Amino acid sequence: MANTYTLISSNTLTTTTSSVTFSSIPATYTDLKVVGSTRSSTSDQTLLYRFNASTSNYTSKYLGGTGTAAESASFTTLTAGAGGTWGRIGNAGVNASTTTATTFSNWELYIQNYASANNKSSSFNSVTENNTTAAFAELDAPLWSDTTAITSVGFAVYNTGSFVQYSTFYLYGIKNS
Amino acid sequence: MAAGSTYTPLATNTLGSAAASLTFSSIAGTYTDLVLVMSARTDNTGAAATYCIRYNSDSSAIYSLTALEGNGTAATSERYTAVSYAESGRLNTSSSSNTTPNLSIVNIMNYANTTTYKTALTRSSASNETYAVYAEVTLWRSTAAISSLLIYPTSGNFVAGSIFTLYGIAAA
Numbered sequence: 410m411a412n413t414y415t416l417i418s419s420n421t422l423t424t425t426t427s428s429v430t431f432s433s434i435p436a437t438y439t440d441l442k443v444v445g446s447t448r449s450s451t452s453d454q455t456l457l458y459r460f461n462a463s464t465s466n467y468t469s470k471y472l473g474g475t476g477t478a479a480e481s482a483s484f485t486t487l488t489a490g491a492g493g494t495w496g497r498i499g500n501a502g503v504n505a506s507t508t509t510a511t512t513f514s515n516w517e518l519y520i521q522n523y524a525s526a527n528n529k530s531s532s533f534n535s536v537t538e539n540n541t542t543a544a545f546a547e548l549d550a551p552l553w554s555d556t557t558a559i560t561s562v563g564f565a566v567y568n569t570g571s572f573v574q575y576s577t578f579y580l581y582g583i584k585n586s
Numbered sequence: 587m588a589a590g591s592t593y594t595p596l597a598t599n600t601l602g603s604a605a606a607s608l609t610f611s612s613i614a615g616t617y618t619d620l621v622l623v624m625s626a627r628t629d630n631t632g633a634a635a636t637y638c639i640r641y642n643s644d645s646s647a648i649y650s651l652t653a654l655e656g657n658g659t660a661a662t663s664e665r666y667t668a669v670s671y672a673e674s675g676r677l678n679t680s681s682s683s684n685t686t687p688n689l690s691i692v693n694i695m696n697y698a699n700t701t702t703y704k705t706a707l708t709r710s711s712a713s714n715e716t717y718a719v720y721a722e723v724t725l726w727r728s729t730a731a732i733s734s735l736l737i738y739p740t741s742g743n744f745v746a747g748s749i750f751t752l753y754g755i756a757a758a
Contacts, residue, residue: 521689
C-alpha cells in the first residue's frame with residue numbers, strides 16, 4: 410500500500426524553548442501537516458509561525474469560541490520572545506501558564522501544496538481548554554502571500570512566552586499519489 | 587500504525603482547463619472514511635463564492651447543513667434543511683490574487699455503510715474572501731453507500747490548476 414502519510418520529524422521539548430523549527434523539509438510531498446501540543450511559560454497564549462524564516466506577508470482570519478461568545482477577527486504579524494516578527498496564526502493556540510496546570514493545547518496546521526509556486530493557504534484549528542471560565546476553540550485561515558516553496562516551518566509564542574517542557578510537535582508529509 | 591498504511595490517495599485531479607464540475611466516481615467501499623482535500627478557485631467575479639457536493643449525484647432535497655463562519659470581523663451561523671446539495675465551503679474567486687487558492691478539507695464518515703445516514707465535516711479557508719473561515723456539518727439522509735462525489739461551484743467554473751484529491755482512511 411502506498412506510503413502517503415509519513416512522519417517527517419518530531420520534537421518533544423525537554424526544556425523550555427523559545428522557538429521550534431522544522432528545516433530542510435523535502436519537496437517530495439503534496440501537503441504538510443503539523444500537529445502540536447503546547448503550553449506557554451508566561452500568560453502569553455498566541456501561537457506564531459514562520460515559513461522559510463520569512464518575517465512578512467502573513468495574514469489570517471480567525472473564527473473562534475470563548476465559552477461565552479463566537480467571534481471573528483483578522484490578524485497580521487506579532488513579535489515573539491524568540492526575536493523578530495512572526496506571522497500570527499490565530500487568537501490563541503497555546504495554553505497560557507495561568508491556565509489549569511499540566512494542561513496543554515492541541516492544534517493542527519494543514520499546509521496545502523507547500524512546494525507550489527502559489528501563495529500558501531493553510532488551515533489551522535486548536536483548542537486551549539482549561540478548568541476555568543475562559544477557554545478557546547478556534548478555526549483559522551492563515552495565508553502566506555509568497556510563492557516560494559516552503560522548506561522550513563517555525564513556531565514561537567507571542568511576546569515573552571516560550572514553549573515549556575513536554576510540548577510536542579509532529580511534522581507529517583502527505584502525498585496525493 | 588504502519589506509516590501510510592491507512593491513509594491512501596484514491597484519486598487526484600488537477601484541472602487542465604476551467605470546469606463546471608468534477609466527479610470522483612467508482613469509489614470503492616473498502617475504506618472507513620473519506621477525506622477530500624481541495625485547492626481551488628472559481629472564475630466567479632463575486633465577493634463570496636461557495637461550492638457544493640452531491641453524493642451519488644443525488645439531487646433530491648434530503649441534505650441539511652449547519653455552518654459557522656467568520657469574515658474577520660464577526661462570527662455568524664446559518665442553517666439549511668431539505669436542500670438538494672451539501673453546500674460545503676467557500677472558494678476564493680477571480681477577485682482574489684490569481685495565485686491564492688482556497689483550502690478545503692472534507693471528512694466523510696462511514697461513507698460505505700448501508701444502515702445509517704451520512705455525515706460530513708468541512709473546514710474551509712478562503713483567506714482572501716468575505717467569508718474567510720468556514721466550518722460545517724452536513725447530513726445526507728440516505729442509507730446508500732457513497733460511491734461518487736460530484737463537486738461544483740454555485741456559480742462560474744473551477745479555474746484551471748484547481749486540485750482535488752480524495753483519500754481513503756481504513757480503520758484497520
